[in-house]
Amino acid sequence: MRKIFSMATVALLSLSLVTGCGTTAAPKTSDVIKVGGDLELSGGTAMFGQAAEKAIKLAFDQQNAKGGVLGGKKLEYVSGDNKSDAGESTSAATKLATQDKVVAILGPMTSGNTLAAAQVVSDNKVPLITPTGTADKVTFENGQVKPWIFRACFIDPFQGQVAANFASDNLKLKKAAIFIDQKGDYSKGLAAAFEENFKKSGGEIVAKEQYVAGSDKDFRATLTRIKAANPEIVFVPGYYQEVGLIVKQAREMQMNQVFLGGDGWGSPQLVDVAGKTPLENTYYVNHGAMDDPGMAQFIKDFKAKYNADPDTFAALGYDAANMLIKALESAGSTDSEKLRSALENTKGFQGVSGELTVDPKTHNPVKSAAILQFKDGKSVFMTKINPK
Amino acid sequence: MGSVTLQFLQQIVNGLSLGSIYALIALGYTMVYGIIKLINFAHGDIMMVGAYVGWFATTTLHLSFLPALVLAMMASAILGVLIERIAYKPLRNVIRIASLITAIGVSLFLEYGGMLLVTPQVRTYPPVFPDTIYNIGGIIVKYGDIVMIVTSIILMVLLHVIVQYTKIGKAMRAVSFDTEAALLMGINVNNTISATFAIGSGLAAAAGVLMGVYFNTIDPLMGIIPGLKAFVAAVLGGIGIIPGAMVGGVFLGLTESLVSGLGWSTWRDAVAFLILILVLIVKPSGLFGKNIREKV
Amino acid sequence: MGKWMNRQSLVTILGVLLIYGIVQGSIFMDVMPPFVALTLIQICIYVILSSSLNLINGITGQFSIGHAGFMAIGGYFAAIVIVKFHGPLVLALLVGAIVSAVAGFLIGLPTLRLNGDYLAIATLGLGEIVRIIFLNTEYVGGASGFSVPKTINWTWAFGLTVLSILVMRNFINSTHGRACISVRENEIAADAMGINTTKYKIIAFTLGAFFAGLAGGIYANYMYIIQPMTFSFLKSFDILVMVVLGGLGSLTGSIVGAIVMTVASAALAGLPEWRLVITAVLLVAMMIFRPTGLLGTKEFSLSFLGKKGDKNAASKN
Incomplete structure (x- = not known):
């Protein structure tokens, strides 16, 4: 009798896990390309993650309206929440990479959460682009580049x-x-x-x-x-x-x-x-500069869609998404190795936050910086500084 | 030497104004605790709701400061009573920890429900107080500081008078002392508790609006840290005791300012908690608390 | 009687082995989705955390809400042994748990004199102090976190969980455990009966801290990185919720609570904006309609194995 009970427990347990966590694996048909977001959607830094998510959705919608990527495939965004916590970032990345089978992950916003996701995406060979993970060791540690990790921001x-x-x-x-x-x-x-x-x-x-x-x-x-x-x-x-x-x-x-x-x-x-x-x-x-035409268009589109002003997090989220779209196009497929090398060879990508080239040795973007000054509540472009 | 004294005095001013914010939140906290012995973790979040109502009233409805404040206090008072009736009342007679979990649940609900409703974006309050700055021999005092300190003192006195000298206050004290006996004496316990929640939540809203005006920014998670600090302040002063909340708040504010002033800003919260624990060990019921041995 | 016990033990052992076997087998055969595997290990970690907090809050009736602090101590010390001294995993976990137990003992000595809510706020404060100490210690990476290689697998996590539960069960059923329960039921009466209440409170607190430290060690060695922010008072609340949800004072309740909360969190991962709102509503509703938690304390009269049966009944209903 008790044996049966024990067996039932095991069965129920495994069942609850499978049904609980296993949103039925979507058909791996080729008309959609899934991209995951491992972002801070709740918790202390939810503000950053939610801003970036909005921008990413905007970028994907715009691309889909233009006819998608790779000859008509639509981009599908799969949301993942890391609750602003390193451990949860590992789990979100695991879910996205293995359960949802995304071709790439955008996020997380903070360096710590990105580091927590780094090993998972490397093990699963899913490229990850962090919009704002600025710490040195996010992409480059102990003299070695982390092949699957990229970023859209300055170091x-x-x-x-x-x-x-x-x-x-x-x-x-x-x-x-x-x-x-x-x-x-x-x-x-x-x-x-x-x-x-x-x-x-x-x-x-x-x-x-x-x-x-x-x-x-x-x-x-x-x-x-x-x-x-x-x-x-x-x-x-x-x-x-x-x-x-x-x-x-x-x-x-x-x-x-x-x-x-x-x-x-x-x-x-x-x-x-x-x-x-x-x-x-x-x-x-x-x-770059805030008065850049690309930036102005982005601000307009973002405002039209969400009725709010985008911040740097949104701008970099948008750039990360478009950097991925460009890499998908140049890779010509969703094959992870090809996508990875396309990302690594990103050159002269025109993002709203300026022109960006990825350094293959460190995966750090080479971007120019601008100094802005506040005058009467407006930031005014002062000078542009190019990377050496 | 003069500059050190000046810095010290400035830190005292900083601490007083920070402390009066904590005190303002702690007043409501301590009142609610006093009557139903529940650590109302949602208190900070009710404060947040109040701040948002005030923000909405001033920006969208274009109300001036006082009507906005009254509106925020009324909305929060209703919210507080609703929360009490729905979430806390059914648990009044079961183990206390269940109500505590409910309070955590309510707190999460307000935080993340709020986030859904108003997005996590920071909102900015329009300037309400004049930007006047007084420079008294090198010590800088802001107009807002004076408003904060004066408001918290007035509210404390008012609350003290209500609790000590009015009929409803007497009922509150009776319910707090012995709910069963109060009921037998013909006091409407439910209404008394609701009134306490209404006043406590109204005070939270006042604190929220003032905080919004003072710091200029509000967001859905703004209640967590001040709520925790206010709770510490309330315990420090002796939870359930109204002047205690005031003293506890000011004490906490001064401690934080002085610790930061010594250059240990990152240890500030740790020092605050350490002092709390030391006070509790020496005088387990807080600075103003009466030491009652729990009996069977 | 003895025979009956033996049969029960045998069934439990079989059940435990079966769970282990199924999971390990599917990992080995590569049919286990990694996200499920990760959730299972998280469940193990939370089971240890919630049952150890149950020891303090449920069994001994002391109101502690600083459990994340002990988890942090265990996690950080285990990580230091692994990363800085290249020690073996067993040693790391042991050091983490022992340091945490020592901290629990030292903290418990003065604070356990406090009652009820005062103890609660004191433990909450201590948990925050621990977190702030790690936050300010550059040796362990400060705010940015401490990278730790992943060395924990399912075998380790599950084995340690079973071991912890066994030890805790035996403790609860021992004379010491009974003494702890008497402290919970009526401290003054227990005192009058000649039970050294302070001693038992400290024992329970120390033991709880030990296992929380162990869980922290497992966490640190599984999650690649630990950050002070992870161990904030909100984490303590999470653990407390599991304990109360499962049923305060019930060991199996804590296990069920941990499983339910972890699975719920994983299942709601697709609805990030709504996740915490839904959790909050469920939590409040749960407490209103069943304030004693899923299992209550009723299985106290039963042995651990009896409770196993009950758990089945509960999950079937």
Whole structure:
């Protein structure tokens, strides 16, 4: 009797698992091409993932309206949520790669979650493009490139270097403070590169403070410390939600220094958060230029579809999706090896965030950067800096 | 030396204004706890809903600040009562941990339901307070700081008066002290608890709107961290005790500012929790709490 | 009596072997979809976590909501042994679990004097302190996380889970376990009966921390990377939900709770925006209509094997 019960348990258990997790494998017919998104759709950084997902869907819709890829095949987007958690990112990638049999994965947005998915996609030979995983080791670790991992964004050192050179060469400032997001690899990477290059040009770092993105809203205690160190420029490599508050609160504390940041500042919402006047005398590094015609079209399309302004995350998500579409076309098939090598040989891809060429040795995109300045609540193009 | 003193005083000001925000949220938290002994994890999320209602009222309906605030408080009060009736009331007499799980469920529902409804995008509040900044001998005080501190003190006093000197307040205290006995004495326990939830949630909404105005930004997950901090503040002061919430909030705000001011901003939350634990170990019912040994 | 026990044990052993065999066989034959395999291992991890928290919350009646902190300690120390000292997996898991148990003991000593909600907030705070310590430690990668090679497979995960459950079951059924239950039922009465309540609370807390540390070690060695954010208080809530959903105080309940929540999360993976809303509604409805959880505590009078039968009944109904 009990034996039967035990058997039944096992049967039920396996059944519940199979039915539970196994959304019936879609027919592998050739009229759709499935692309997965391993994105932060819930949890602490849901804002980034949801923005990118919208842009990816937009890119796919546009391509499908143009007749799809590879001679009329439609792109189908399969959504996966990593709950802003590294472990869940592994599971989402596993599900997409093995259950949904996607040809490629877009995402995750943060470096940590991308690293967590990296091994899974490599084991399953599914190329992955992270829109915003900027840490060095995402694509290149221990002197070796990770063949299946690509990215659509700058790497941290380049951006940090551009910022540091701009501060010392163009602005001729010597005393800098750095205000870092402790939770972000992105912020830390940029800060390290900035510090190194700024010191190289004879500058001095007078204060280095940290905040915690997502939970801090009141930065005055730390800003008081920065103010006391009396810097000429404050480098804040963070995302616009916090940067906006930081700049606003700093100005309220009568800190009139130059503020400088990276591409995380790139959102129309920054002005809403910080206000026009506080943003005077601030600069940031961004991809290409916001007044680029491609960008303008993207902003228009995004607004038409979602009635919201796209931010940097959306722009890079859009670029990641289009980078994949271009690679699919040039590979001429969905074969993973061919797709991988097509991605690796991406040259002169015209994304909305600028022209992008993948370096086959590191999988880091070679992109030019621009310095933008805020004037009356608008970011104005100042100068373009090309990668060496 | 002068600059160090100045920095210290500035940090005190920073801490006071941060602390009054915590206190404002903690007031509602502590009230609800006081009456049904439930850690209402959804309190921070009710605050978020209040902030959104206020935002909607000012931006879409173009209401001015005070009507928007009243609308937000009313909407949240209704929401709070609904939550209590639907989710907490059926569990009043079963094990407490079940209500706690329900509270977590409600909290998740509000956070992610909110995310579905309004998207996770950050929204910005229109400026309501003037941008006036006072510079008192190098110490900078914002107009908003004064509003926050004054509002939280007024609300605390008001709440204290309600609880101590009005009929409904007496009923609340009676229910809090002994629900069964209160019922036998002819107090309508259900209505009293609903009233508590309505007041508590209204206060949360006020805190939410003020926070939205003060920090300029709101998002669906904005309630989690302040909710947790407010809870810590409430426990620190002695949970269920109204002046305790105020003291706990200010104490927490000051601690955070001073720790950050010493350059240990990343350890700030850890220090706050450590102090909480130390206080609890030394005085298990909080700074203002009465130590009652639980009896059978 | 003895004979009856033996027959039951035999059936359980067979059942366990069968589960193991089916899964291992299908992995070996390459018919097991990797996502299912991953979900199964996650279930193992959560089963250990929820049953160990049940030891503290359900059996001993102490209200702890900082379990993710112990999971973090176990995970990080196991990872340090593997990555920094190139130690073997067994040693890593053991070190993780032991360090976590020691931390549990040290933390339990002062805090377990607190009652009810005060203990809850204190443990929640401790869990956060642990997380913040790892967040600030560059040696283990700080916020960006700590990469760990994947060395855990189904055999390891399942074997360790069965072993943990066995140990916990034996503990619950031992004199010590009974003493813990008496603390839960009535602390003052237990005190009066000469039971050293503080001692048993600490024993349960330490043991719970040990297994949470073990689960953390398995997690770290399976998930490629661990990040402090993973172990936030929300993770503690997840585990608590599993325990209460399954039935506070019931070991099999914790197992069922962990399985249900993990499978539900996997099944709803296709609806990311709705997943947590649906989970929340189900959770609230579940608590309103069955506040004692799926299994309640009723199988307490039965032996572990008896409960096995009940579990069948429950899943059939």
